[in-house]
Amino acid sequence: MIQRITLIAASVALGCLATLVPVFTSLYVANKDVQRRDRLELSEFADKAVMRTDLVTYQAIAALSDLDREPGAPCSPSNLEQAARVIYNYRYVQDAGTYADGHYLCSPLLGDVRNQDLTLPPPDYRSNDGYLVWFEQKSPLSDVRKDIQMGRDGHYVSIDPGSYVDLIDPARRPIAVVQITTGRLLAISAGADPDDMLNAWKHSGNVKSDEWNYAVAHSSTRPLGVVVMSPRSSVAGDWPKLLAAWLTIGVFAGAALGWLAYKRVSRQLSFPATLHWAISRRKIDVVFQPIVRLADNQCAGAEALVRWTLNGRAISPEVFVRVAEDNHLIQPLTDLVLEKTIAQLGKLLTANPSFYVSINVSGEDLQSFRFLNLLTASLNGTGIAPAQIRIEATERSFMNAEATRGFIAAFRAAGHPIYIDDFGTGYSSLSYLQTFEVDVLKIDKSFVDTIVQDTASSVVAPHIISMAHELGLQIVAEGVESGAQVTWLRDKGVQYGQGWYYAKAMSAGDLAKWLGKHRMPREANSMPAM
Incomplete structure (x- = not known):
């Protein structure tokens, strides 16, 4: 009789344990779930950011190709008309024109400047397929503005760096665009720390931080990549939905497991114990x-x-x-x-x-x-x-x-x-x-x-x-x-x-x-x- 009481008590204890463990486990799982959701959402955002990078770069390359189609002499009326058409057709292109021997020659915005000695310094990067890139080129039209400028075969286009990071994002998560070959930042969101973003890029987003999550993505067509970051969420921060949901699941799972544990233990222990008692006696x-x-x-x-x-x-x-x-x-x-x-x-x-x-x-x-x-x-x-x-x-x-x-x-x-x-x-x-x-x-x-x-x-x-x-x-x-x-x-x-x-x-x-x-x-x- 004492043995059977002990077995029943054990089944009750196991049932209680099975009831409580899922509830406490739900807190741990909820926190892990929040982190997983954060990483997944940030990774998806990084993919969208790199799509924007590809789009801006594609427009610059396409614009240069359109400039090269006009057979007229540099700075001729037809040549400038084609450049104006390019600026109008490509939303991320701010200016388009012609250069030679380290000097600007003309553009629809500059006009004909062949006699003004507007110098163009050597490019910061030369690609294997013949494109030249100036990462921070000061525009002759502005004392403060610096554009990304891309050139080929005597034609150039200017792009506002903000075009690379100007995504519609209610959360306003910081973005940085990196030129992979040189490891240099092309563009960065206002207020973001360049050193922090470069460090995250170098470590593929695996940066230990109690405040931020990081993610990186690479362009499949050009040597460009992006780094994005967002504040780390917590269970308390998502208390109304995630924690409540997981606690509800934990309570119901615990109740079900507790009942099943009690039934199973009482059936598998009490009945076999009684049968063993009957056989032995x-x-x-x-x-x-x-x-x-x-x-x-x-x-x-x-x-x-x-x-x-x-x-x-x-x-x-x-x-x-x-x-x-x-x-x-x-x-x-x-x-x-x-x-x-x-x-x-x-x-x-x-x-x-x-x-x-x-x-x-x-x-x-x-x-x-x-x-x-x-x-x-x-x-x-x-x-x-x-x-x-x-x-x-x-x-x-x-x-x-x-x-x-x-x-x-x-x-x-x-x-x-x-x-x-x-x-x-x-x-x-x-x-x-x-x-x-x-x-x-x-x-x-x-x-x-x-x-x-x-x-x-x-x-x-x-x-x-x-x-x-x-x-x-x-x-x-x-x-x-x-x-x-x-x-x-x-x-x-x-x-x-x-x-x-x-x-x-x-x-x-x-x-x-x-x-x-x-x-x-x-x-x-x-x-x-x-």
Whole structure:
């Protein structure tokens, strides 16, 4: 009792833990989620910024190409008209004109300045495809303004650096544009720190900061890149939506996990513990159902079955046997069945050498000599022949052929016939029947139910019977409930039947009385014994 209370207390504690952990975890996850969203959003913004950089640069290159199409002499009316058209057509181009030998010659804004000696210094950068770039070129029209100027083949265009960073952004996140080859800033948002932005660029945005997130992006067409930055968010800053959302998720998840944990722990610990208690204190009962020879209605043997009554309520064997299998209790349960079978039917078996009892074993006991050694020791000195204790195993026990073949052969070598129980419901195939040496197939009740009916599954039983005959195996039909079934089975060459038509499972004492009344032959169409 104390053990069960301890287990229940453990399940409650685990349920509480499962309830609280998601709530506290949600705070951590919410903070991580905010950071992830920030990085993703900033990365997307960097991609947009580099698209602007590509667009401005493309317009400058396209404008130079348009200037080169005018075949007229430099500074001719047609040449200046073409330059004016370029300025009008390209929104980021502020001026366009002609230069030669380090001097401005003319533009629509400057006019013809060939006689004014307006010098143009050497370019800051020369690209491999022939473009010249002046990063901070002071305009002859202004004492303070410095443009980015690009030239080729004697033509130039001027671009306001602000065009590169002039994005519509309600958050007003700082942007910097970097010329990758030289590592020089081309443009930067007002108020941003150039050294800070260059440092972030050099470290690919991986800068440790409690206040800012950084992201970088590269142009796919030109040697240009951008750096963007934004303030780091916090859970508290997004309290109305993110924190509330994650806490709500945490509370619901915690409640659900707590309930599931309690149910699972109470089911997986309390019930198995009770079953272990019942097995160790021999509270599991063993009953026996007769197996009748169809040819003469003589009882040839019986199957040992387990029953368990807990607090006045019968627990289904399908439930507690599966729990025993899942919790390493199946071997102690099988040992108890063997012990009670020999104790309760020992005298009957020794007095009737042709009578037998079949015992169900698990797949675990077909993968070692443990149960065979126990069985041999238990029969020693009892006068019970090995053939009177027969071994039943379900089809799934035969799945691992390499692990079970030798042990099945050992059981048969020791004199214990092997039955395949519930045949047809698991992994039935000629391949494993030919691989293993077995003695009897037991047709599952679900197929016996349909043998005198016109249903789709009614063809299964005849196939199983034909298969068994071809392999020289005997057959036991389970779940026989009518005389018509008995007649059909007998006509098909089935040797044995088991089911309520003959008798329900009963105690050893009731079986002895039943055998005293039903050992004489009787017709298959007589009333079932109850």
